[in-house]
Amino acid sequence: MKKQIMCAGLIALSFFARAQNASYNINSNPITGFNNTGFGFQTLLSNTTGNHNAATGNYALMQNTTGSQNSAHGMNALRFNTTGELNTATGSTALYSNTSGVRNTSTGFESMRQNQTGVSNCANGYWALYSNIDGSGNTADGFRALFTNTKGTLNTALGFRADVASASLTNATAIGANASVVGNNNMILGDNNVNVGIGLSGVGIVPANKLELNTTASSPYFGSANGSSGLRFRNMTSTATPMANPGAGVLSVDANGDVIYVPSTPSTSNFGGSCSLPFTSSNLSSDYRVGLNGKAVNFSGTGNVNIGDVNDCMFSGSSSPARLWVRNTFGSPNPIVGFRVDNIGGPGAYAAYFSGDVFSNGVTTSLGGFVSSDKTIKKDIKPIANGLDILNKIQPKTYFLDNSNVPQLNLGDNRLQYGVIAQELETVLPELVKEITVANQIDNNGKEIYTAKQLKSVNYTALIPIIITAVKEQQQIIEKQQKQIDALLAINTAASERNKTLTQTNIELSDKNAIVLDQNVPNPFAENTSITYTIPSTFKTAQIIFTGIDGKIIKTAEIKESGSGKINVFAADLSSGLYTYSLVIDGQVKETKKMIKQD
Structure with missing residues (x-):
């Protein structure tokens, strides 16, 4: 037996180990896999053609059949894997439920425990990516990192309890202890108590704000040469970012895209080479502008705010009625919000208030809405008729x-x-x-x-009010018709009872020139009824025409032969109500009957 095992190039230790590289394993059962290593109770128990697998620990890779190049180290590691390949599980119950997922790396107690078909995930830490089922391309590092994720893809969580807020996000990144990201394509740094410092490493300064930037540049201000502010905007327009024309004592952007500080001392120098820097109130009156291109905004009057990325968005002497103009080009595939106002106030607080007409050149999406309809703002109130x-x-x-x-x-x-x-x-x-x-x-x-x-x-x-009125009027008609139907049913029932007590004698009389249109039987009817008739031999054209109570023709039945005949009417799909049918011979209505359709 030892000779067989050594020749097969297989190490199989403990009861029921099933790894092998020949026709027989340690229990002499024929299997076909090769270059497998199993150490522990029932490791690789079900393996058939899986190759190059390594299992250490009780039940590791127990259900594996054809999966190859898997490494499972720890009790129950990759226990239910069957066909998954290229997986690495280190830690008790790591990748426990994996069946066909491939290229997953899981390190830590019960890390990626629930994963079944997810691929290319990396989890490191106790319960990291614990709930993942079929999400792929995720990275979790830290205790309970990405614990909530089940189906999300391309998510990253680094730190103690760094996680996503819902189970199916995409490209969401949470960095730092207790950081939680709630939306797709978003990145969160730390929890809400964290301040972020850039360039503050080892300088003995603690960031006191949500974001602080530190630079060693000696001259990051307006008019300086080769200065660096530590913050730069790139690719903001299709051409190089020009120098802006800021007011005194403001933050601005220079020609390189660096954020700079413009001192409050008046200057006579030209800024950007196209306009003088205004410092006196005589130049402008309560105007504000933000531009990214040359002449993106030139002032047109008093009290205007203009924001845009288009030349001459609003220019001097413009007749545009806009006091606030936001011009924005949407990108693809990631849309950009051209204008956004957030409000989390209570009742009576509005994110936006418009006193006048609002025009939207596009689809308007809302979770709900109300239209003012108070009685106090109405007069001459009358009901809608007809x-x-x-x-x-x-x-x-x-x-x-x-x-x-x-x-x-x-x-x-x-x-x-x-x-x-x-x-x-x-x-x-x-x-x-x-x-x-x-x-x-x-x-x-x-x-x-x-x-x-x-x-x-x-x-x-x-x-809507017109539709409501129409429905109510229609209901009144229906109720009136129902009363007529009920009355006719009562008459018909009474007549039927009287007919039961009468002695009946049947005789048949015929007249070849007679015109007869009999009452339909049964009447009322639910699904079908029959109508008998007699047509003279001298007719040219004959029809039986069915109409609704509103006079609209429902059906016209052509009659081709003279003498007595019968029409079977099938009307299961016809709504209940009162209908008429008329016998028309050579264009003249000879007789009309009523019939009742009921459910």
Whole structure:
């Protein structure tokens, strides 16, 4: 037996070890794997064709069948792995539940315990990446690091309890003890008590603010040469960042993109080579500007705030009505918020307040909304009449958006749309249609690309009260019809009871020129009923026409032959109510009957 084991190049120790490199293992059971090493109770117990595996500790790689090049060290390490390859588990119960996950590295007690199919993860520490099931490309270092992650990918957590706030984030990074990141593509440094210092290593200075930068530059201020502020903005525009035109005593950005301090002492030098540095109130009056390109903002009056990355966004003498203009180019694939206002105040505190019309050139997304409808701001209040008639005149449509006539709208949504045409609705409800102006569009040089356009818009919210009125009117009609149906049912029931006590004698009379339209049987009916008729031999055309209570034709049945006949009517999908059917011969209505459909 020893000879067989040594020839196979296999070390198999302890009861039930199943690693082998020949046709027989220590228990003489034929298996096919080779270059496997098992040490411990039931290590590599189920292995068949898995190769180059190493298992140390009771139950390590116990369920492995075809997985190769795995290393499991510790009790229950990689216990349930079957086909997973290139995994390394060090520590009791590390990668315990892994079945087919590959290229995972797990070090520490119960690290990556729940992982099943996740790939290319790295966990180091007690319970690191504990809950991960099929998330991939994650890195966790520290006690309970990335403990919450189950399906998230490309996440990183470094430090004691560094974690994500939800189980399925992507590209989220938490660095520092108790750091927690809540969104995709975000990085968090430390918990909320941490201050970050850059350039403060070994200088004996403790950062007292959330972010402090330290530099050894001797001249990081306005007008200095070769200075470095320790903070620089790069690639902010498509061309080199020009020098800004700041006010006195402010932080600004120089031509290299470095953040600099401009002293409050007036200067007569030109800043940027295009405009003089203003210091007196006679130059400007309560204006503020932020620009990234040359002439990104030139002042146009009093009390304007202009922010943009386009030349002549708002220029001197401009007729633009905007007091605050934020011009921003969205990036791809990562969108950028052009303007954002946050508010976490209580009731009555608004993140934004607009006294006037608001125009949105794009989709507006909201978690909910309220429209002012207080009685105190209304007068001449009257109920809506004829809601059903109004609703019948409105013609809903399906359509696709067309961007050719107003290209500045950027109508990129090519999905099927549902709505009404403003011009059509205007003929029915002119109060719900309003004309709006779509602003023109200019290029980086201030040249107009697209002219302003006039469009009609619809107040869809105002349709809701009309729909409510129409539904109520329709309900009244339904209830009235139901009363008629109930009355007819009562009459029919009474007649049926009387007929039971009458002596009946059946005779049949015929007249080849007679015109007869019999009552449908049964009536009322649920799914189907029958109608018999007699047509004269001299007819040219004959039809039985079915109509609803509103007079609209539902069905026309053509009759081809004279004499007696029968029509079987199937109407399971027809709504309950009162209907009529008429016998029309040679264009003339000869007789009309009523029938009742009930559920």
